[in-house]
Amino acid sequence: MFESLTTKLDSIFSQLRGRGKLSESNIKDAMREIRLALLEADVNFQVVKDFVERVREQSMGQEVMRSLTPGQQVVKIVRDELGALMGGEHRPLSIATRPPTTILLMGLQGSGKTTAAAKLARTFKDTGHRPMLVAADVYRPAAIDQLRTLGASLDIPVYAQDDSQDVAGICAQARETARSGNHNILIIDTAGRLQINDELMQELRDVKTVAPPHHSLLVVDAMTGQEAVKVAQAFDEEVGIDATILTKLDGDARGGAALSIRAVVGKPIQYIGVGEKLDALEPFHPDRMASRILGMGDVLSLIEKAEQTIDEETAAELEQKLRKASFTLEDFQDQLKQIKKLGSLDSIISMIPGLKKANLPSVDDSELKRVEAIISSMTLEERRNHLIINGSRRKRIARGSGTEVGDVNRLIKQFTQTQKMMKSMMGGQKKGKGKGKGRGKFANLPIPRF
The missing domain is CATH 1.20.120.140 (SRP54, nucleotide-binding domain)
Structure with missing residues (x-):
């Protein structure tokens, strides 16, 4: 972005x-x-x-x-x-003293409301809340089924009425169901239209009347640029919005919507969608985003993401292996999985100050997938001891991973170099040259270049 x-x-x-x-x-x-x-x-x-x-x-x-x-x-x-x-400091959504906290999601068709609803529910669940989703889009084919599938994948209940098109009634009943079921967060996924019209706006007004939301969030596609700003203006004038969720910001190389919407509409950006996966929703921190735009990185967001996604026990075990110089391809495969939880390589690099300008060798996510495929095609013994991988084994691994023998050779060569580098680094630490303790679990993650 x-x-x-x-x-x-x-x-x-x-x-x-x-x-x-x-x-x-x-x-x-x-x-x-x-x-x-x-x-x-x-x-x-x-x-x-x-x-x-x-x-x-x-x-x-x-x-x-x-x-x-x-x-x-x-x-x-x-x-x-x-x-x-872009709005100054980020302010988290407030939680109502009398549950459920009702969050109404609005937007045009194709903006990503349903997926954003699931991502938002996951965000609340990960922080200890008990969310429930409401399928209030009764017009789009398979919208209810889509939300049910997403809810099931997250183990989050979805309230729906398959035989009703009374959207306001569905939302009112959902609020009572959430209250009786001890769900303190209620996220309503409403219908969208291809364009703004009176029918859409009236339906939203009706929902707000019978199930008054604590937060009305407009979901807009960042890639539509200034059109997203115009949509936000129209929704705010017609039904009122409290904040926006910008989806597909990872695919927006220009950023016009993110830089304009707060100033034009006067409402903050609350969250940004930075990928298709259900964990790819981030709180929007204007000050941190400003630093990223200027190539200064965003270490705070990277640390927070690492704290949420990287297993502390696994990181501690890795540190011990590094200290004993026993880091293997099996360990590297585990670390690839941990790194992938942080997002794309581009998003990670953009958060580290100076790394964008370091002219590092180009490594994209497809290359990491190829490396992962190669390691997955090895036997357990080969992953734990790469020295036994001879010519015939390399041919078998290449066939199994859909790559060339040269790719396998390059991986093993570069892994060997990385292993030597780590052994040298750990040797220096044992002598007291820059001990790694107290740096946090993210600091223990090696990211070898392949």
Whole structure:
């Protein structure tokens, strides 16, 4: 996400950092380039105009012009203003004192409401809540079945009435069912339309009347750019929204919706969808996203994700193996599974400061899948002792994994090099050169390059 904007801003700021002092002309040129970069990212024109003017005014201040690092000062101003533009600090959804906390999801057809409902339910369940889903989309074919399937995969109940099209009545009854069933979170998946119309809006108003939501969230497709902003404006004017969920942000290279929607509509982005899997929903932190856009990473989000997804016992066992220099291909296979829980490699790299600019060898998720296939085609004995893998075994492994013998050879060679590197690193730690204790379980995860 934001790849194009990040690249252009980095180029602009590199020029500013290279100057010992900044003149009004330097600032003016930089602001022009920033304005063009934001417009090309499909950010709302008025939002761009106001943003650039605020940055320009602050950048022309005496403390910036006379500082020892004026370029860095401008970067900080842009980062702070980007964070403010997208809403400042993230505020979690409040939980009602009298359950259930009712969350109404709205949006046009195809925005990803049903999947977002399941992702949101999983998020609440993972934090100790007892969610229930409501299938209130009674028009789209198989919508109820889709939500039931998603709910079953998460072991989360779904309230539905197959023989009724009384959406308001379904929601009212669902709230009573949730209350009696001790479910403290109720997530309502409503119907969408191909376009905004009176029928859709009236149905939502009826639902709000009989089952007043604590939070009305609009689900919009980030890849539609400024159209998403227009949809948010229309829904807010017609029925009122409290916040938005931006789906498919991982596929949005420009980011215009994310940078415009808060400023134009006046409602925050609450969550972002960053993948198809049911764990690919993240709280939206404007300040952290601003740092990611500027290539500064987002270590806090990465640590939080690691804390939630990486098994502490497994990480501790791995550390012991590393210290004993007994790390095997079987261990590496386990670590691949742990890393995959954190998301795509691109999303991980974008959260680590400086890694985007490090010109590392290109490794995408398909390459990791190929590595995993190769290791899975090995016998247990081969995974635990790669030295026994001779020529005939390599041919068998290549056939079994659908790869070439050269791929198998490359994996084993690079794994051997990684093993030696880890042994050397652990040897240094034993001598007291940078002990790894106290760094958190994420720090124990090796990510060898294959």
